[in-house]
Amino acid sequence: MTVAELVDLRSDTVTRPTLGMREAMAAAEVGDDVYGEDPTVNALEAEVAALFGHEAALFAPSGSMANQIALQLLVPPGEELLCDADAHVVTYEIGAAAAYGGISSRTWPAVGADIDPEVVARMIRPDGYFAVPTRAIAVEQTHNRGGGGVIPLATLRELRGVADDAGVALHCDGARIWHAHVADGVSLTEYGRLFDTLSVCLSKGLGAPVGSLVVGSAEKIERARMIRKRMGGGMRQAGILAAAGRYALAHHVDRLAEDHARAARLAEAVAPFGVLATTVRTNLVPLDLTKHALDARALAAAAREEGVLISVLGPRTARLVTHLGLDDDAVTRAVAVLTEVLSA
Ligand SMILES: Cc1ncc(COP(=O)(O)O)c(C=O)c1O
Secondary structure, X not given: OOHHHOEEOOOOOOOOOOHHHHHHHHXXXXXXXXXXXXXXXXXXXXXXXXXXXXXXXXXXXXXXHHHHHHHHHHOOOOOEEEEEOOOHHHHOOOOHHHHHHOOEEEEEOXXXXXXXXXXXXXXXXXXXXXXOOEEEEEEEOOEOOOOOEOOOHHHHHHHHHHHHHHOOEEEEEEOOHHHHHHHHOOOHHHHHHHOOEEEEEOOOOOOOOOOEEEEEOHHHHHHHHHHHHHOOOOOOXXXXXXXXXXXXXXXXXXXXXXXXXXXXXHHHHHHHHOOEOOOOOOOEEEEEOOOOOOOHHHHHXXXXXXXXXXXXXXXXXXXXXXXXXOOHHHHHHXXXXXXXXXXX
């Protein structure tokens, strides 16, 4: 089976640049971005800052680096970040907040997008000599390990109030904030005004090969530029990559609705086999296999035999993800394979 024949549902990061995107990359005007002289990077940064109603933005090589730059902006060494136990920043970023920022983190129990602002408010520790002071709260929109769940706007507003009352900052890991925008119809500016900093990704779902941005005030982004350089993230003729990002923003945001519809189709198809996938709102379909005879590894291996790739997240947890590289026919094939394997 060739790579093109596989239906790859492992992640929305497996997409390849489209022809139009490659043409935009090839035609990009470039310069040395460490000197601030790449016109395409500068245009992308201005565009993304404006989308979120902030003063400035900074292009970074990855979502992890964008998150970690933002956290270092908000939390001094030895002080504290609050987030949920399943947050990407404390689950998949290999201890970067502690290793690079000296940041102490404390988590509320993993509840995906179902955050209770009062629980968060009670965790905040004030400035002072006796305990580690809380400096920032981070949330994830949409929530990756929370099955692509969307934090409701009302909850985010309450959290903003909690942060303001305590004088702490609010960060959004918005790797897939585009999906929340499309699912809930909340404008990016509305989201933007709720946060001190955001990190947003162009390479998850939007289909760019590389690239994320940190968004915030002009003063913060000036400091962010220093932190990025310190972390080795200063790039030279990065306009080739920024052009892909600009193309993705122009062509691949509204179409996320198609990915959401295909994810809902997959969720519906597996539901009769006792596989819990009921809360699907966006492009991530978590499979809870606790009540099924197959565990996650066995399901993934059997599906792979038939040309369908899925992610194993835990012994009885798997995940399907829809994206730009899949059309209705691919999802039809995936439905056929998964229903056959699950009913065997
Ligand atoms: C919610 C979330 N934040 C951040 C990242 C990190 O992005 P990157 O892989 O570009 O470092 C990811 C990656 O999948 C993610 O899902």
